[in-house]
Amino acid sequence: xxxxxxxxxxxxxxxxxxxxxxxxxxxxxxxxxxxxxxxxxxxxxxxxxxxxxxxxxxxxxxxxxxxxxxxxxxxxxxxxxxxxxxxxxxxxxxxxxxxxxxxxxxxxxxxxxxxxxxxxxxxxxxxxxxxxxxxxxxxxxxxxxxxxxxxxxxxxxxxxxxxxxxxxxxxxxxxxxxxxxxxxxxxxxxxxxxxxxxxxxxxxxxxxxxxxxxxxxxxxxxxxxxxxxxxxxxxxxxxxxxxxxxxxxxxxxxxxxxxx
Amino acid sequence: xxxxxxxxxxxxxxxxxxxxxxxxxxxxxxxxxxxxxxxxxxxxxxxxxxxxxxxxxxxxxxxxxxxx
Numbered sequence: 001x002x003x004x005x006x007x008x009x010x011x012x013x014x015x016x017x018x019x020x021x022x023x024x025x026x027x028x029x030x031x032x033x034x035x036x037x038x039x040x041x042x043x044x045x046x047x048x049x050x051x052x053x054x055x056x057x058x059x060x061x062x063x064x065x066x067x068x069x070x071x072x073x074x075x076x077x078x079x080x081x082x083x084x085x086x087x088x089x090x091x092x093x094x095x096x097x098x099x100x101x102x103x104x105x106x107x108x109x110x111x112x113x114x115x116x117x118x119x120x121x122x123x124x125x126x127x128x129x130x131x132x133x134x135x136x137x138x139x140x141x142x143x144x145x146x147x148x149x150x151x152x153x154x155x156x157x158x159x160x161x162x163x164x165x166x167x168x169x170x171x172x173x174x175x176x177x178x179x180x181x182x183x184x185x186x187x188x189x190x191x192x193x194x195x196x197x198x199x200x201x202x203x204x205x206x207x208x209x210x211x212x213x214x215x216x217x218x219x220x221x222x223x224x225x226x227x228x229x230x231x232x233x234x235x236x237x238x239x240x241x242x243x244x245x246x247x248x249x250x251x252x253x254x255x256x257x258x259x260x
Numbered sequence: 261x262x263x264x265x266x267x268x269x270x271x272x273x274x275x276x277x278x279x280x281x282x283x284x285x286x287x288x289x290x291x292x293x294x295x296x297x298x299x300x301x302x303x304x305x306x307x308x309x310x311x312x313x314x315x316x317x318x319x320x321x322x323x324x325x326x327x328x
Contacts, residue, residue, distance in 0.1 A: 084277075204286070
């Protein structure tokens with residue numbers, strides 16, 4: 001398979017995670033103390049590097065069929081989670097993930113917490129907030145990079161996609177010094193859910209022993225079909241909601257928000 | 261003990277998420293695909309996509325039924 005779809009898929013998926021990590025880091029740094037925030041980020045990055053160094057090579061030694069079966073199942077489950085949430089958000093059954101309000105919540109909590117020095121860190125709250133945010137979102141990045149990279153036997157392309165995403169989001173965060181609220185995050189999550197589900201289904205079935213008609217070209221059909229079915233789910237739920245409660249029809253979010 | 265529980269809860273949420281039925285359907289579909297392919301000699305490439313769409317639709321139906 002061409003490396004470009006792989007790079008683009010990893011880029012969008014990792015950009016979503018980087019935006020969420022950036023929101024937490026900005027809340028910690030701007031309201032508390034940058035030094036402790038950077039310390040928390042640095043320790044989280046070291047932990048992530050250790051996890052990657054431990055898991056990455058171990059996965060590479062697995063036979064490709066077993067790898068595709070396990071990783072395909074995980075990706076399909078992971079992708080369906082993302083799709084489910086994106087569809088629920090697009091139809092108003094779940095609140096849109098608003099980075100601006102998430103940022104305000106983190107800021108309010110950060111301002112209320114007392115300053116406490118601990119284990120050589122001058123502001124323990126800022127440290128732990130940045131550490132947890134970067135570690136949790138970073139774990140998802142590592143998962144996406146390793147699974148996509150190993151399955152396509154092109155870890156380099158996956159790393160490039162993730163690195164570009166992290167650099168772009170970091171530079172944007174430095175430029176605006178505010179959460180990236182204008183980014184259509186649900187649309188991005190919807191797109192990532194489609195890609196994860198499609199790749200997971202493709203690799204999982206291959207790992208189970210099937211031969212896809214057209215081999216890798218089947219992905220060119222599978223991705224649009226997953227997208228169409230997912231979009232159809234949005235319209236199905238919206239039409240059902242409208243039929244059940246005409247008065248509440250104006251409440252749900254417009255499906256155009258997620259479909260661009 | 262609480263830390264072990266929290267660790268387990270984190271990984272459960274990370275991998276399985278809000279609806280465990282989705283994960284169960286995907287795993288069952290993969291097992292059935294493997295059985296059909298290897299034991300019955302059927303190239304069941306269509307089975308997993310169908311089950312994935314069914315899992316999504318069913319999970320969304322469960323999440324939204326009666327809440328409109």
